[in-house]
Amino acid sequence: MICPSCAARLLARERAGRVCARCRKPFALEPKLDKGLHDLRLRRTVERLGDGGRVVLTVEQLRWAFHDRRPPGRVPRKDPPARPNPPRFDHPVAIAVNAATGAAALAGACYLATLAIGLLVFCLPLAALGVMMLRGAASELARWTRRSGLRSAHEQAERAWRERKDRLRQEEARWTSPLSHGNTWSAGEFRISVVERWIAVHGALPEGVVAESAVRMAALDGPPALAVLCPDWTVTAFLHANGFPARYRAVLVATPGELPRHLPVVVLHDASPNGCLLAAEARAARPDSTVVDAGVSARTVLAAGARAVQLYEHQLRAPLREQLRRLPALTEGERAWFGRGMWSPLAAQPPQRVLAVAERAADRALNRHVGFLTWPVPEVPQ
Incomplete structure (x- = not known):
C-alpha cells in the first residue's frame, strides 16, 4: 500500500493501527481489512467518476463503483437433509455362528482358568471376546424378530422424505433459479467502514462526493418546462447536486401519478422489468405529453x-412472465436475462454518463423528439 500522505510504499507491519510508520500520519482505509480499498484508490475513483471534478457524485454511487463485477453464480439445489438409511439385518446363519463362537470362546476361557492360574492372562481377553460376540448375536436376533416392523417404519420414513423432496422441487420451480452474489459492500457496511472512517480521519467526504x-x-427560476420521472432517490439527489433541475427547469418525481400535466417527460429507470414498464406507465398517465425513455436497457x-x-432478485416465475409479456420489444437474450431474475440499478452506472444521458433526453423531450436513448457501454471503475 502507498501512504496517501508521504507516498511511501508500506508493508503490512508498517501500517499498524492505520498509521504510516514513516510519516506517522493516519489514513482511513486498510486494504487487508477493507476489501482491497485504500485512500488513494478511493480518491482516484472519485476523480475519474467525477470527470475531473466537473460532476458531483453521491455516496451511494461511490459505493456501487466498488461493487463486485462478477455475475451471480448458480446455487446448487439440495435434497432434504437426513435421508433415512435402510435397515440392515444379519442372516440367521451368521447370528447362529456368532452365538456359537461366543459361547465357545467363553467356555474355552473357563476351561483355561481351571488348568492354571498363570493362564488367566489369556482367559480374560478370550472371555471378553466371547461376551461381546454373545451380546452382538442377541442384539441381532432381537432385530431379526422385529424386521417387519423396522422395514415398515423405514418405508414410511422414505416415503415422507420423497414427498418432502417433491414439495421442495415444486416450490423451487415456482421461483427463479437461486443465484449467489460475490462479496461486496452493503450500504450499511460502506457507510460505517468507509464513509464514517474517512470523515473521522480527513474531516469531510472526498471532494466531489x-x-x-x-x-x-x-x-426553479420560472414555471417548470420539463418533468423527470425517476424512482431512484440516489439518482434524483445526484441530478439536484449537479444543477440539472435548474438548467432545464425540471420537476423530478418518483411515480407516474406525480407527473404534472402538459409537460414533456423524461423517464430514468433501472434495467429491470419494472423499470422498462415505467415508460409505458408514464405514457398511460400523461397521454398528451411527450415521453422520452432514457432508462438503462438490458x-x-x-x-x-x-x-x-x-x-439478482429471487422472485416468482409467474408474475415475472406476466411482466415480460407486457414488454414485446425485448429480444430473446434480454427476455432470458430478465427471466433469470437479473437486473442492474441505474445508480450503478457511471455518474457522468447518467448526467449526459439525462441531458440528451431533456433536449430531445423539449424539442419533441420521442424515442429511446441508447446508453453507452459502462466502464469499470478502478
Missing part, C-alpha cells in the same frame, strides 16, 4: 458483460 441526505432541492448491460453491475 456528497451525501444524499445533504442535497437540497433548488427552487441490452446495454448484456453488451457490457463483466463491466456492468448485475444483480
Whole structure:
C-alpha cells in the first residue's frame, strides 16, 4: 500500500493501527481489512467518476463503483437433509455362528482358568471376546424378530422424505433459479467502514462526493418546462447536486401519478422489468405529453458483460412472465436475462454518463423528439 500522505510504499507491519510508520500520519482505509480499498484508490475513483471534478457524485454511487463485477453464480439445489438409511439385518446363519463362537470362546476361557492360574492372562481377553460376540448375536436376533416392523417404519420414513423432496422441487420451480452474489459492500457496511472512517480521519467526504441526505432541492427560476420521472432517490439527489433541475427547469418525481400535466417527460429507470414498464406507465398517465425513455436497457448491460453491475432478485416465475409479456420489444437474450431474475440499478452506472444521458433526453423531450436513448457501454471503475 502507498501512504496517501508521504507516498511511501508500506508493508503490512508498517501500517499498524492505520498509521504510516514513516510519516506517522493516519489514513482511513486498510486494504487487508477493507476489501482491497485504500485512500488513494478511493480518491482516484472519485476523480475519474467525477470527470475531473466537473460532476458531483453521491455516496451511494461511490459505493456501487466498488461493487463486485462478477455475475451471480448458480446455487446448487439440495435434497432434504437426513435421508433415512435402510435397515440392515444379519442372516440367521451368521447370528447362529456368532452365538456359537461366543459361547465357545467363553467356555474355552473357563476351561483355561481351571488348568492354571498363570493362564488367566489369556482367559480374560478370550472371555471378553466371547461376551461381546454373545451380546452382538442377541442384539441381532432381537432385530431379526422385529424386521417387519423396522422395514415398515423405514418405508414410511422414505416415503415422507420423497414427498418432502417433491414439495421442495415444486416450490423451487415456482421461483427463479437461486443465484449467489460475490462479496461486496452493503450500504450499511460502506457507510460505517468507509464513509464514517474517512470523515473521522480527513474531516469531510472526498471532494466531489456528497451525501444524499445533504442535497437540497433548488427552487426553479420560472414555471417548470420539463418533468423527470425517476424512482431512484440516489439518482434524483445526484441530478439536484449537479444543477440539472435548474438548467432545464425540471420537476423530478418518483411515480407516474406525480407527473404534472402538459409537460414533456423524461423517464430514468433501472434495467429491470419494472423499470422498462415505467415508460409505458408514464405514457398511460400523461397521454398528451411527450415521453422520452432514457432508462438503462438490458441490452446495454448484456453488451457490457463483466463491466456492468448485475444483480439478482429471487422472485416468482409467474408474475415475472406476466411482466415480460407486457414488454414485446425485448429480444430473446434480454427476455432470458430478465427471466433469470437479473437486473442492474441505474445508480450503478457511471455518474457522468447518467448526467449526459439525462441531458440528451431533456433536449430531445423539449424539442419533441420521442424515442429511446441508447446508453453507452459502462466502464469499470478502478
